[in-house]
Each structure stands twice: as structure tokens, then as C-alpha cells.
Amino acid sequence: MADTPSIVSTIPNLHNTSSTSVNSDPSPQVKPKPRSAVPKGPPLHQIYALPAPIRTFPLPTFYPSNPLSLFHVVYAWVSQLVSPPPTEPTIIHQGVWSAETRSVHIKDPKSIRALWEQGFFGKGNYSRSEPNWLKREQARRGEHNGHVAEAVTVQRREERKLMKWDRARKEQEAIERTRQQEAWVAPVGPAELLALPNSQHDLKPIYPNGSTSESLERIPTINKTTNGAANGVSLSSDTVTTKDADRSTTAEKEIAAASSGMNGHSPRPHTPTNPPKRRKSVRFSPKVESTTFQLFDPPSPHHGVLLNGNTPNGSVSNGVSPLARPIDLGLSQPALESETTAKTNSESELELVDKEHLQLCPEEAFYLVFALGALSILDPATGRPITALDLFALFRQVSYIPPRTIDLQPDDPFLIHYAVYHHFRSLGWVTRPGIKFGVDWMLYNRGPVFSHAEFAIIVLPAYTDPWWRTQGRQPPRRSWHWLHTINRVQATALKTLVLAYVDIPPPFEEGLGAAEVLKRYRVREFIVRRWLSNRNRD
Structure with a gap:
């Protein structure tokens, strides 16, 4: 030191420079689901109490306005003089130099946690930052209920994605309701047709037999002379009774033709006597996935789709409007029971071994060796510690690409x-x-x-x-x-x-x-x- x-x-x-912060306005439409109750451990300020892997024993602060503080300083100085604290650092961690990765590897689990919790040195080779791969694997296998930073981040991203999807679904529902309210439904009933502002002169080309509005009112009751006047044939009451269904069908078709003519369109010719043509039908296998997507469908929050074209929650993901989608936005997605059970059994049989190590960049490693003296780096070839002078020269050489030994x-x-x-x-x-x-x-x-x-x-x-x-x-x-x-x-x-x-x-x-x-x-x-x-x- x-x-x-x-x-x-x-x-x-x-430290006196302030940084700008932006207050995000969360959407009030969807409230995130409450997180599961996880047993809390010790607070963070206790876990990360030491800013470096060494301990210091400073004297108390002296206040000139308070004479008692002087006695406090004297007492602390005498107590440290009589029983001095242990020399620091009390623990020297061991690391191995790796020429392939140009970093120092710490493989002892206790040293990994100590260097991370006392100064945030290094990075886990299997983790994003904090070396917690073993804890993540144990939580994934269900060995404990603890949570890790990566799992919390994934959960927050999933909640944010579901919130956006639910907001898009509600917007599509509002648009669909507006379209239904603004849609104009054409009149199809006889009373609605008679209420249209059309004169008798406009109706004569449609009904060449000179039928009036009174005959239109009697069309649903099947007038005896409706079809007979047009063909010049009179029908008896018995005929009307026996062919009541056929004439009602013909009357309905004439009403449809009249409505199309009164709306400004010419009636379409139809031949009710001809039988309808048969259509060819193709029957597909139920295993074929659906590939029909509606343009107004919001993006599905679940990317995983089963083989039958259904989402993990059981709803069809293709060809369904947002109004018909289920609103269950739970984070849990049921998986196939057989595959999950087999995978869990195979993993439980294997013993979980911590394969993660802590990687220190050359600047971090040299600071721990030279400035703090809390680390000893071993040569992988000889297994002996590398001195600070040799380590200083080694780090200078490997900082060039390719490394050089002369002309530094x-x-x-x-x-x-x-x-x-x-x-x-x-x-x-x-x-x-x-x-x-x-x-x-x-x-x-x-x-x-x-x-x-x-x-x-x-x-x-x-x-x-x-x-x-x-x-x-x-x-x-x-x-x-x-x-x-x-x-x-x-x-x-x-x-x-x-x-x-x-x-x-x-x-x-x-x-x-x-x-x-x-x-x-x-x-x-x-x-x-x-x-x-x-x-x-x-």
C-alpha cells in the first residue's frame, strides 16, 4: 500500500455532477401481475458493505465544537495501539493467467463471490455480469425458490410485452366497435322497402303486372294472382295451398329483386328452376398448420406455437380476430407433460457441478495485485505466482495485437x-x-x-x-x-x-x-x- x-x-x-433522469409514464391500461412472494435475503447494503477486498480501521471524526469527540479519537487510537487490527489483506485470492482469452480466471467459488461482492471485480463467463450461473440452474431445476437478476429481467420484459399486446388488443376492439356502429345495414324487409322514397312510376318496370303497394303487402301471405297475372294463368285455391312453399320462395326472390332495383341497381337475373351446381371440396389433414393471418390482428405475445397451429394457452393463433382471442395473459405456459417429465428426470439424475469461473481483465487483475495486494496470479505453465514487475511487463506486451516483446x-x-x-x-x-x-x-x-x-x-x-x-x-x-x-x-x-x-x-x-x-x-x-x-x- x-x-x-x-x-x-x-x-x-x-460525485457532485448530477445526471439527468427521465420519468417514464407507464400506461394505465394494464396493471402488471403481482410477482410471486419470494423470501427476501439480507439487504444489499449488508452484502456489498465492503467497497474493496480489504478492511480499513479509520479513526473517528473530530469535531472542534464538541470536546467529547476528542476523547473518542484518543480512545480509538489507544485501543488500536494496544491491540492492533490484523494486517490487510487477510485473504489473498488465487487466479490463473489465460493467454488465449487474455484474462485472469478465478475458479474458487469463495474467491469469486468475495471479489464480486467487494468491489464488483470481473465478470462471470456464463453470466451476463454477476457470476450466478449455478444459482440460475438450481432455480430452473426447482431446487430452491430464489431469484436471480436475469430471471427478474426476463419476467419484467415478459410483463412489458404482455402489456403492449393487451393495449394493442384493446385498440383493435375499439376500432372494430366503431366500424360496427358506422356500418350501414341495407333494408331487406317489405315494410322498409315501402318506406323508401320511391314513386309508383319507379316500381312499374320491376313489376310488369301493374302490382301496387297493396299487392306488396300481401306478398308474405302469398297472393293467389302474383305469379298467375304475369303468365296469364289463374290459379285455384287448392293449387295455392299445395304449392305454398314454392310460391313463398318465389315471392322472397321477387322482393330481393325489387329492393335491388329501388336502390338504383338493376335486378340480377336468376333461374330458380335450375338446380344449384355442386362444388368440389378438398379436405385437408388436421395436422396441416394454418397460415391465414388477419392484418388487424395484434402480434401474439406467445412466440411458441404447437404443431397443430395453436398457441400454448390453447387458442388458435392464426385467422382469429382480436375480439375472439382469449384475454388470459398469464405468464405461465403449459408445456408438453411427457417431454417436461422426461427432461426433469434426466436432469435430476445428473449432479449439478459449478462450471463457471470469474474473468478479470488485465486492468482489474493488475489493480488487485499492485494496488491492493489481494490477488496472486499463477503461471499456467509452471504453477508459480507471477511477480508484480513481470505481470506489469506481460500485460504491456499482450496489449498489442499481435503481442510484442520488444519496442514497448x-x-x-x-x-x-x-x-x-x-x-x-x-x-x-x-x-x-x-x-x-x-x-x-x-x-x-x-x-x-x-x-x-x-x-x-x-x-x-x-x-x-x-x-x-x-x-x-x-x-x-x-x-x-x-x-x-x-x-x-x-x-x-x-x-x-x-x-x-x-x-x-x-x-x-x-x-x-x-x-x-x-x-x-x-x-x-x-x-x-x-x-x-x-x-x-x-
Whole structure:
């Protein structure tokens, strides 16, 4: 701890800089289903109480206005002098260098949890961030009822997807109701036909026998002279009685023809005596999946479809209007019982072994070895610990692509990135890789389990020393398009972009220790914000 270098910064701590937050207005239409009651464990501030894998024993604060605080300081100092606390770090974790992945692997489960809970170092190789693959597998097999961050994220995304689907379904229902209300139903009954504003002159071409409105009223009761007047044949009452059904059918067809003529359309010719033509029918197998989709159907929230074309909840997913869809939006989806039972039995027979290890990038590993002394890295070939000096040279060599063993420069990638990492770690920030957001580092106030990252760091070398001017060395040119692209991504993710310029010293002799080398570097911070005229007028 005594040989830890101090990297000078020209700008004060970033803790006073506030970040912009956006309050999302959730839709009041659908309320998410209450989550299942999960037994809560210890609070987060107790699990992640230590910001680093070492413990400190500071003296109490002295208040000049309170004389009793002086006695408190003296008592604490005397007690530590009489019974000094144990030397730190009390536990030194073991890691193995991997040349293939260019990272350090931690395989001891206790060391993995300790390094993650005490500073959020590393990343699980089977996990998104926190090394909890074993816990996820145990929860999936039903061995415990605990929850993990990935499962909670999947559940929240599913609830959000179901909420959007239900909102789209309600919108389609409202549109369908509006269409039904605005739809005009043509009149088909005799009374409705007589109520239309048509004269007797308009009705004569339709009824050549000169029938009047009185005859139209008697059509449902089957007048004896309706068809006979047109053909010049008189019918008796017996004939009317025996052929009552045929004449009623003919009367209904004449009413339909009259209604089409009165609406401004010519009646269609029909031949009721001819038998209807037979149609060919094709019978498909019930195993064929339906491929008919309605354009107004909202997207189905369940992507998994069974072999018979049905959704897991039993409703047909194709060719059904949103009004006929079930409104059961439960998260549980019943699966095939036979396959699930067989899979569960096969998994229960196999013993679950934790295969996950923690991966440390070179900057994190060197900080634990050099600055804190809480890690020892072993050489995979010999099995012996690598010294801090050899580790410093090794990380500088592998930072080039391809790795080089000679002609190392003061601006090699490891040196400038580690200078920024050590700088922000010494200020109390939780520094983690930011490749997900297209930057070099992400800064967390307390850690990723408490809040999102507040700042995104871009590392840029600065050749401000006069020796570089004589050599004509210039930093890599960055365009405004590049800066605007990076800043737009961070503004969308509600993060503040920080440009960290590292002043590169002139070349130094080989063989110097890490402390002597890092003292020559300086870090300068510049915050970049988007300026919007409609938001920054005052």
C-alpha cells in the first residue's frame, strides 16, 4: 500500500455532477401481475458493505465544537495501539493467467463471490455480469425458490410485452366497435322497402303486372294472382295451398329483386328452376398448420406455437380476430407433460457441478495485485505466482495485437487504460468495462446492483510533452461524426460522456517498476453534454 502511485487529476471528483433522469409514464391500461412472494435475503447494503477486498480501521471524526469527540479519537487510537487490527489483506485470492482469452480466471467459488461482492471485480463467463450461473440452474431445476437478476429481467420484459399486446388488443376492439356502429345495414324487409322514397312510376318496370303497394303487402301471405297475372294463368285455391312453399320462395326472390332495383341497381337475373351446381371440396389433414393471418390482428405475445397451429394457452393463433382471442395473459405456459417429465428426470439424475469461473481483465487483475495486494496470479505453465514487475511487463506486451516483446512504447494501450482505471478507482468509483455502450469504462456510484452507471469514459492519449512535438507525434484524429455518434448513444442511455485525456510522458528506460512509471502520467477529465436550444435557453 505504501508504493501505490498517486495519479494527478486537474478536475475535482465527479460525485457532485448530477445526471439527468427521465420519468417514464407507464400506461394505465394494464396493471402488471403481482410477482410471486419470494423470501427476501439480507439487504444489499449488508452484502456489498465492503467497497474493496480489504478492511480499513479509520479513526473517528473530530469535531472542534464538541470536546467529547476528542476523547473518542484518543480512545480509538489507544485501543488500536494496544491491540492492533490484523494486517490487510487477510485473504489473498488465487487466479490463473489465460493467454488465449487474455484474462485472469478465478475458479474458487469463495474467491469469486468475495471479489464480486467487494468491489464488483470481473465478470462471470456464463453470466451476463454477476457470476450466478449455478444459482440460475438450481432455480430452473426447482431446487430452491430464489431469484436471480436475469430471471427478474426476463419476467419484467415478459410483463412489458404482455402489456403492449393487451393495449394493442384493446385498440383493435375499439376500432372494430366503431366500424360496427358506422356500418350501414341495407333494408331487406317489405315494410322498409315501402318506406323508401320511391314513386309508383319507379316500381312499374320491376313489376310488369301493374302490382301496387297493396299487392306488396300481401306478398308474405302469398297472393293467389302474383305469379298467375304475369303468365296469364289463374290459379285455384287448392293449387295455392299445395304449392305454398314454392310460391313463398318465389315471392322472397321477387322482393330481393325489387329492393335491388329501388336502390338504383338493376335486378340480377336468376333461374330458380335450375338446380344449384355442386362444388368440389378438398379436405385437408388436421395436422396441416394454418397460415391465414388477419392484418388487424395484434402480434401474439406467445412466440411458441404447437404443431397443430395453436398457441400454448390453447387458442388458435392464426385467422382469429382480436375480439375472439382469449384475454388470459398469464405468464405461465403449459408445456408438453411427457417431454417436461422426461427432461426433469434426466436432469435430476445428473449432479449439478459449478462450471463457471470469474474473468478479470488485465486492468482489474493488475489493480488487485499492485494496488491492493489481494490477488496472486499463477503461471499456467509452471504453477508459480507471477511477480508484480513481470505481470506489469506481460500485460504491456499482450496489449498489442499481435503481442510484442520488444519496442514497448509509453503510449501502449494497457498503460493509458490502467492509468484511467486506477485514477477512478482511487476516487471511489466502481469502474467496469463499457464495451456494451461503445466506450472504454463505465462509472458506478456504488455498484451495478444499486444503480445504473452515471458516466461513460472514453480514453484518449494526449502528447503534450515537448519531446513528442519534436518527434511530430500526433494523437489519433477523431471526427465530429464519431463524437456525435458516441454522445448520442450515451444520451439515449441516460449517461454522461467523459473524455479522459492521458498525458503521455517521454520514453523511459526499461526495468522501472510500475510505481515509478505510473507517477509520470496525468489524467484530465472533460465532460461532454449535448446542447439543445429548446432546453438550454435560460
